[in-house]
Amino acid sequence: MIAITIDKAEVSKIYKSIDKYTHKGIQGHALLIGGSYGKIGSICLSSKAALKTGCGLVTAFIPKCGYDIVQISIPEVMVLTDEKEEFISNINFEIIPQAIGIGPGIGQELPTQKAFYEFLKTNKTSLVIDADALNIMSLNKLWLKLLQPKTILTPHPKELERLIGKWSSDNEKMEKVIAFSKEYDLVIVMKGAPTHIIDGEIVYENSTGNAALATAGSGDVLTGMITSLLAQSYEPINAAIFGVYLHGLTADIALPVTGYQSFIASDIIENIGKAYLTLEN
Numbered sequence: 106m107i108a109i110t111i112d113k114a115e116v117s118k119i120y121k122s123i124d125k126y127t128h129k130g131i132q133g134h135a136l137l138i139g140g141s142y143g144k145i146g147s148i149c150l151s152s153k154a155a156l157k158t159g160c161g162l163v164t165a166f167i168p169k170c171g172y173d174i175v176q177i178s179i180p181e182v183m184v185l186t187d188e189k190e191e192f193i194s195n196i197n198f199e200i201i202p203q204a205i206g207i208g209p210g211i212g213q214e215l216p217t218q219k220a221f222y223e224f225l226k227t228n229k230t231s232l233v234i235d236a237d238a239l240n241i242m243s244l245n246k247l248w249l250k251l252l253q254p255k256t257i258l259t260p261h262p263k264e265l266e267r268l269i270g271k272w273s274s275d276n277e278k279m280e281k282v283i284a285f286s287k288e289y290d291l292v293i294v295m296k297g298a299p300t301h302i303i304d305g306e307i308v309y310e311n312s313t314g315n316a317a318l319a320t321a322g323s324g325d326v327l328t329g330m331i332t333s334l335l336a337q338s339y340e341p342i343n344a345a346i347f348g349v350y351l352h353g354l355t356a357d358i359a360l361p362v363t364g365y366q367s368f369i370a371s372d373i374i375e376n377i378g379k380a381y382l383t384l385e386n
Contacts, residue, residue, distance in 0.1 A: 132161030133336030145171035147210030154329030206332030208238030243267035314353025322370030
C-alpha cells in the first residue's frame with residue numbers, strides 16, 4: 106500500500122486553471138440522474154454543486170414530480186424527465202454528456218433497479234455512483250462487472266459495508282477496500298473522518314474538512330462536484346482527489362461564520378468559489 110496525503114501541494118499538481126478564451130461548450134456537460142418523490146432536493150444539491158464546481162452545462166434526469174422543483178430552484182440547470190411520476194423507470198436521453206453522476210435520491214423501486222441495470226449495460230461515459238445506486242449494486246453484485254474501468258464509487262460506511270461485507274478493524278476494512286478496488290478496477294471514495302480515496306494499492310487521505318460536513322445532503326453535493334470535474338476532463342482519480350479536497354475545504358472556510366451546528370449542505374455549495382480562490386494564491 107502507498108499512502109499519499111491530499112493537501113494543497115498535491116492538489117496544485119492537478120488543478121487546471123480556466124482558459125480565458127473558454128466557453129460553456131468546452132467546459133464540459135455533466136448529467137445527474139436521480140431523485141424520487143420526496144427526495145428531489147438531493148438532485149438539486151448535486152446539480153447546483155456541479156455547476157458551481159465549474160462545468161459549462163448541467164442536465165438533471167429526474168422523475169416527472171421533480172420538474173417544477175428543479176426548474177424553479179436552479180434555473181441554470183436543464184431538466185429531462187422520466188415517463189414515471191414518482192421514480193425513475195427508464196434512463197433514456199439523447200444528450201452526450203462528458204460525465205454522469207447517478208444515485209442521489211433515486212430510491213430502490215424495482216423499475217428503478219431494472220433501469221439502472223439497462224443503463225449500466227450500455228454506458229461508456231465516465232461515471233460516479235452514489236447513494237441508492239450503490240445500494241442497488243450491493244443487491245446485484247454481478248453488475249459490478251459491467252462498470253467501466255476507474256468508475257468512481259462514493260460510499261458512506263453503511264453503503265461500503267453492504268458492498269464489501271463487515272470488518273472487525275480499520276486495517277481489515279482498508280484491506281477489503283483495496284482488494285475490492287483492484288478486483289473491479291474502481292476508484293473508491295471512502296467517506297468518513299478523514300475521507301480516503303482508494304485506487305488499487307494507492308490510498309489517498311484527505312486533509313481538509315471537519316465535523317460540520319456531517320449533515321444531510323453533504324454526499325449529494327460531493328457527487329455533483331466530482332461529476333463536474335470529470336466532465337471538465339479531469340482523470341477519474343484526479344477528479345475524486347480534487348473534489349474531496351474542495352468539498353472539505355468549503356467547511357473549513359465556512360466554519361468561523363456558521364459554526365458546526367448550523368452548517369448545511371447548501372453552505373458547501375456557497376463556498377466552492379472561495380475554496381477555488383485559495384488555489385490561485
